């Protein structure tokens with residue numbers, strides 16, 4: 001089992017039988033301009049703006065002449081945003097977005113196209129902690145896991161897996177739609193095109209408490225009271241075959257930024273105003289004035305199209321909007337959930353987990369927690385972003401790097417309970433992903449104004465690297481089609497049936 005895998009071993013084997021993956025062609029884009037734009041806007045992570053003129057895209061219909069597109073990307077922090085690594089000792093470790101699903105085709109495509117590779121796999125083993133003891137510890141033996149699960153949960157696990165697969169199966173449609181240049185004007189329409197997702201019902205309470213809840217806690221730091229799609233994404237984040245980018249996931253961001261030839265402007269965007277100016281022909285045209293605090297102080301620049309690629313929520317971007325009617329809020333309703341990632345290079349106190357196993361036998365790498373454990377969401381042994389030759393995971397009798405996810409920063413006392421000793425500690429406080437618990441809110445819009453777009457609205461469906469990539473590609477296509485008044489490529493119904501014969 002690979003280090004990023006969370007579901008028990010027997011499940012990995014079953015998947016080959018139950019899962020039918022839809023077949024897709026390569027993700028070769030039909031729209032070079034939109035594609036390179038989508039790449040730069042997602043993953044540079046910041047706020048991307050399209051300046052003055054759009055490039056033509058021959059495959060999208062007859063185009064008058066090829067004119068250049070200039071893209072500026074503003075970044076107030078570091079490129080990669082929530083993809084971040086921290087150095088401990090000689091190695092770097094992921095402290096933000098760390099795992100990628102095998103069906104996340106945009107991420108896969110980026111890595112291939114940039115000539116990067118997935119990190120080497122390292123074996124892992126999962127356990128579940130209820131605050132007192134380990135209620136489940138994965139065995140190395142497929143048959144043992146299988147029988148344990150069958151005994152305790154009946155066929156719940158298989159049904160759950162089939163439900164996740166049915167959601168993923170519909171989710172995969174988006175790649176085909178985007179390949180054919182289709183776009184969607186709202187998160188609701190994008191989700192509708194991927195098939196409505198209902199919360200899976202009928203699982204036993206003990207199964208939800210023991211397995212589903214721990215997975216949503218490690219992945220979204222929250223309970224199971226979340227919408228169906230994000231629930232399925234969270235469970236997908238516990239499947240087999242999860243991977244990471246060799247050298248660190250954030251390399252994809254800087255790689256795509258470089259590749260897109262856009263200009264990176266270090267600076268914090270403070271406000272965006274809509275300005276109307278007379279054009280050469282006499283007709284009024286509007287521009288967006290972007291004000292920012294750059295390295296040389298306050299400055300501004302004018303753009304035709306602006307894409308905001310950072311969450312418009314308290315504590316995350318703080319951009320004000322002026323001159324818009326109706327007004328655009330700086331912050332949309334709803335908050336982002338705090339997850340603290342604490343990395344400790346130390347000796348784990350295995351008795352804190354209620355186990356009597358000697359540390360030299362303790363090979364568990366991922367400890368998930370049930371809702372009864374309030375102070376921590378997970379404890380995981382981390383592997384460096386690059387696996388050096390000869391690297392082998394060790395038992396708990398050796399010092400190694402552990403990552404603890406918790407809703408609040410850990411106290412000295414909590415660290416002392418969890419570790420017998422440590423050399424170094426690093427703490428990263430994230431406003432990590434939306435707080436998905438009810439009341440369910442209206443999703444923020446993709447289109448904030450005529451040519452002003454908002455990428456991170458998609459996180460209210462689910463937050464993951466791939467979701468930002470999908471949203472970026474969608475907005476690049478949408479911006480292009482709206483600019484060229486190609487309404488037949490926007491919000492088309494029943495694409496699934498219409499495109500069925502195309503591949």
Ligand SMILES: Cc1cc2nc3c(=O)[nH]c(=O)nc-3n(C[C@H](O)[C@H](O)[C@H](O)COP(=O)(O)OP(=O)(O)OC[C@H]3O[C@@H](n4cnc5c(N)ncnc54)[C@H](O)[C@@H]3O)c2cc1C
Nearest residue numbers: 045046076077081082097098099269310317432464465468
């Ligand atoms: C702890 C943690 C673990 C996660 N694990 C996973 C995982 O395993 N797999 C997965 O797929 N996803 C994971 N995620 C989610 C994933 O990291 C995010 O969904 C994704 O990285 C979002 O990317 P983004 O570019 O849309 O936003 P961000 O990464 O937030 O990028 C926004 C950027 O905008 C910049 N910015 C903000 N305001 C301004 C401004 N006013 N002016 C200029 N720049 C500004 C910020 O500095 C930032 O760089 C995790 C997230 C966290 C926090």
Ligand SMILES: CC(C)=CCC/C(C)=C/CC/C(C)=C/CSC[C@H](N)C(=O)O
Nearest residue numbers: 098099100101218219233236237464466
């Ligand atoms: C978008 C689709 C279809 C799949 C993505 C599945 C996926 C990678 C989900 C993970 C999402 C997430 C926010 C994980 C956070 S924690 C990651 C890991 N458990 C860790 O310990 O770092």
